[in-house]
Amino acid sequence: MASTQLSPAKTYRNGCVFSGKQQTQRPATPRGLRQGLGSDTRWQPMSTRRKKIYEGKGKILFEGPEPGTLIQYFKDDTTAFNSEKKAVLEGKGVINNRISEYFMTRLNTIGIQNHFIRRLNLREQLIRELEIIPLQVVVRNAAAGSLSNRFGLPEGQALPRSIIEFYLKDEKLSNPMVTEEHITAFNWANTQEIDDIMALSLRINDFMSGAFGAVGITLIDFKLEFGRLWENDFSRVVLADEISPDTCRLWDSQSLEKMDKDRFRRDLGDVIENYTEVARRLGIMKEMPTVIQGGLH
Ligand code: AIR
Numbered sequence: 001m002a003s004t005q006l007s008p009a010k011t012y013r014n015g016c017v018f019s020g021k022q023q024t025q026r027p028a029t030p031r032g033l034r035q036g037l038g039s040d041t042r043w044q045p046m047s048t049r050r051k052k053i054y055e056g057k058g059k060i061l062f063e064g065p066e067p068g069t070l071i072q073y074f075k076d077d078t079t080a081f082n083s084e085k086k087a088v089l090e091g092k093g094v095i096n097n098r099i100s101e102y103f104m105t106r107l108n109t110i111g112i113q114n115h116f117i118r119r120l121n122l123r124e125q126l127i128r129e130l131e132i133i134p135l136q137v138v139v140r141n142a143a144a145g146s147l148s149n150r151f152g153l154p155e156g157q158a159l160p161r162s163i164i165e166f167y168l169k170d171e172k173l174s175n176p177m178v179t180e181e182h183i184t185a186f187n188w189a190n191t192q193e194i195d196d197i198m199a200l201s202l203r204i205n206d207f208m209s210g211a212f213g214a215v216g217i218t219l220i221d222f223k224l225e226f227g228r229l230w231e232n233d234f235s236r237v238v239l240a241d242e243i244s245p246d247t248c249r250l251w252d253s254q255s256l257e258k259m260d261k262d263r264f265r266r267d268l269g270d271v272i273e274n275y276t277e278v279a280r281r282l283g284i285m286k287e288m289p290t291v292i293q294g295g296l297h
Contacts, residue, residue, distance in 0.1 A: 057083060058093075058246060064126060071120065072127045074100075078246070080265040082174050087264065094122045095275045096244035098284050101125060103208065103243040112203060114239035115227065130227025130240050133189050136167040136175060137197055139205045140221040144249050145262075147221075156220070156256065164201055169225070196237040197226050204239065212250060215281035217259060220249035245275045 051063040053070065057079045062071040074093030079086050097119065104116035115127040140163045143153035147163075166183060167175045183189050189197065201224055209219045225241035241247070245260040252259060258266075259274040279285050 058096075059242070064129065068129050069117065070127050070129045071124050072242075073124050074242075075123075078261070078264055078271075080261070082171060085265070089264070089271055091272055092246075092275060095272070095279050096242060096246055097123055097125060099244045099275075099279055099282065100242040102282055102284050103211070104239070106211070107204060107207060107239065110203075110207060112200060112207070112239060113229070113236070115229075115241075127240075128229060128238075130229055130238060131235070132169075132240075133193065133197070133226045133228065133237070134169040135178070135183065135188060135197075135226070136169050137201050137224045137226065138165045138167065138221060139163070139201050139224070140165070141205070141209065142218070142220045144220045156251070162202065162205055164198055193228075193237050200226070200237065200239065208243070208248075211282070213253070215283075216253045217278065217281065218251045218253045218256075220251055222248035245278050250278060 050071065052060060053063055054061045058075055058077060060073040060075065062073060064070045074097040076088045076090055076092045077086070078089050078092060101116065101119045104114045107114055108116065115130055117126040117128060119125045140147055140159060142155075142159060143151070143157045144155045147153065147165075148155050166178050166180070168178050168182075168188070169175060178188075180191075180194055183194060184191055204224065205219070205222075208222065212219045222243070224239060224243075224247075226237050227240040228235035229238045248260055249262060250259040251257065257274075258268060259278050261271075263269065263271045263274055276285070
């Protein structure tokens with residue numbers, strides 16, 4: 001789809017260079033949901049020094065130090081099957097914070113704009129506040145999970161090409177799968193934004209498949225979330241949320257052992273050990289032993 005040159009290139013504080021090409025004009029309707037707020041946009045008072053804006057299953061968003069920023073806190077809480085299964089996996093939040101920092105930083109250097117600004121400490125990162133696009137975008141390279149169940153495909157079977165799926169981000173509805181028709185009809189995103197999301201998702205897939213492949217890990221599938229970054233009356237689609245073993249299916253390329261959240265979902269054990277091994281192979285292991293042994297918070 002043709003895109004319009006709307007404004008000159010700008011460089012943001014976190015190093016994102018925006019060409020202006022992927023911009024979308026602000027719709028006439030007022031600004032919608034803010035990132036991570038779900039349907040509740042009220043700010044809840046907190047006794048702590050920072051305002052908690054939203055608490056999700058695995059992360060908390062706090063007010064950031066400057067307007068337009070938030071602090072994303074990674075919890076150890078782990079849930080599966082729409083929160084039917086719950087556990088606290090000590091150290092998971094620390095590992096996911098680091099792995100997500102690793103990918104967001106590298107994606108930024110190859111021009112994939114995202115909400116990450118910088119990591120603040122073991123569990124927190126400073127992020128840019130976005131307007132949520134209420135979709136979960138799943139990219140699949142091989143059959144697994146719900147795709148295998150839906151079509152009766154053996155897990156691990158390579159797909160003829162990478163497949164992108166959209167799910168509505170709505171826990172109460174169990175995040176139903178949706179098509180582009182639903183997305184545009186219900187105004188969750190416009191066609192230009194869907195094009196941008198698909199192009200970005202495939203580039204992210206290429207980059208992540210390469211990065212994991214280089215350390216003996218096969219990227220089977222993963223989930224992404226995107227938001228709108230507004231600048232005056234224009235917005236662009238940028239990557240949000242996290243990239244971690246909670247949001248990816250990662251198999252050891254040799255043994256085909258699972259190294260991701262399926263270890264928790266399927267009671268395979270050694271969840272943290274496998275998350276740690278993912279971090280270690282990516283070369284971001286330095287802080288991990290303390291976390292696992294000492295249970296830092
Ligand atoms: N995912 C993470 N949170 C929600 C989802 N759907 C990730 C899973 C898996 C991919 O999305 O971790 O990597 C596809 O999941 P499923 O269950 O649809 O096969």
